[in-house]
Amino acid sequence: MLNTVLHGEGQPGRPLIIAHGLFGSARNWGAIAKRMAKARPVVAVDMRNHGDSPHLATHSYADMASDLADVITEHGGIADVLGHSMGGKAAMVLALSHPQTVARLIVADIAPVAYSHTQTGYIDAMEGVDVSSIKLRRDADLALQAQVPDLPTRAFLTQSLDLSGEPARWRLNLPVLRAEMDKIIGFPDVTGSFAGPALFLSGGASDYVKDSHHAGIKALFPNAEFSDIAGAGHWLHAEAPAPFIAALSEFLERTSA
Numbered sequence: 001m002l003n004t005v006l007h008g009e010g011q012p013g014r015p016l017i018i019a020h021g022l023f024g025s026a027r028n029w030g031a032i033a034k035r036m037a038k039a040r041p042v043v044a045v046d047m048r049n050h051g052d053s054p055h056l057a058t059h060s061y062a063d064m065a066s067d068l069a070d071v072i073t074e075h076g077g078i079a080d081v082l083g084h085s086m087g088g089k090a091a092m093v094l095a096l097s098h099p100q101t102v103a104r105l106i107v108a109d110i111a112p113v114a115y116s117h118t119q120t121g122y123i124d125a126m127e128g129v130d131v132s133s134i135k136l137r138r139d140a141d142l143a144l145q146a147q148v149p150d151l152p153t154r155a156f157l158t159q160s161l162d163l164s165g166e167p168a169r170w171r172l173n174l175p176v177l178r179a180e181m182d183k184i185i186g187f188p189d190v191t192g193s194f195a196g197p198a199l200f201l202s203g204g205a206s207d208y209v210k211d212s213h214h215a216g217i218k219a220l221f222p223n224a225e226f227s228d229i230a231g232a233g234h235w236l237h238a239e240a241p242a243p244f245i246a247a248l249s250e251f252l253e254r255t256s257a
Helices: 026-036 061-074 086-097 120-127 137-144 151-158 174-179 181-185 211-220 241-254
Strands: 004-007 016-019 042-045 079-084 102-108 198-203 224-229
Touching: 004 026, 016 026, 016 061, 016 086, 026 042, 026 241, 042 061, 061 079, 061 086, 079 086, 086 102, 102 241, 120 151, 120 174, 137 151, 174 181, 198 241, 211 224, 224 241
Parallel strands: 016 042, 016 079, 079 102, 102 198, 198 224
Antiparallel strands: 004 042
């Protein structure tokens, strides 16, 4: 079972499940989850091979969808599901393969397509850090600087560094993520469609969801709506949290049954 962080315990209503992207964790979504938990229970998950969830030998979208279905079973059998990037692809596969578990779907800045940009360079950088010498997060930041010059990206990656033990360790199953990278940046062959409400929310400055993707999205998710947050990039929830929360809340309130 995936590690989960529950917000809004005791709140009535259908839960919102949050599935993070590659190299992320449930803790990255703490601020969004706490805000959304004012109106509903919110369950943020650590995806397999991330955070405090099990490190397993595979990392396919069928695997991740099954993991999410198990979490939903533990929380009443049906949920609204929000997924970003890798988590968004997992949420789409969940909705297509286990439609009875998903009431409404929110996909943040990703399309059901294969992308060409591998993320193995970040794995190279993290594996190149001598964790035996790391005592402070800023030490890891310095060690990553040559290969990862962007400060926000380094800050994001070092959130997955566990400094509680001796030596420090990454809370990421880097060898499996490397081995399964083609699956992660790809998208599986799928059949069927999900007829429930679906919001594809993108960063206005991101190129992950193109207009040319809309027809393919509509084929799988015929009730899909498209919206974007002006000026935001791929990490739209972190770059523009207030507009992100507003768009998410408006969709959930407008489509409530």
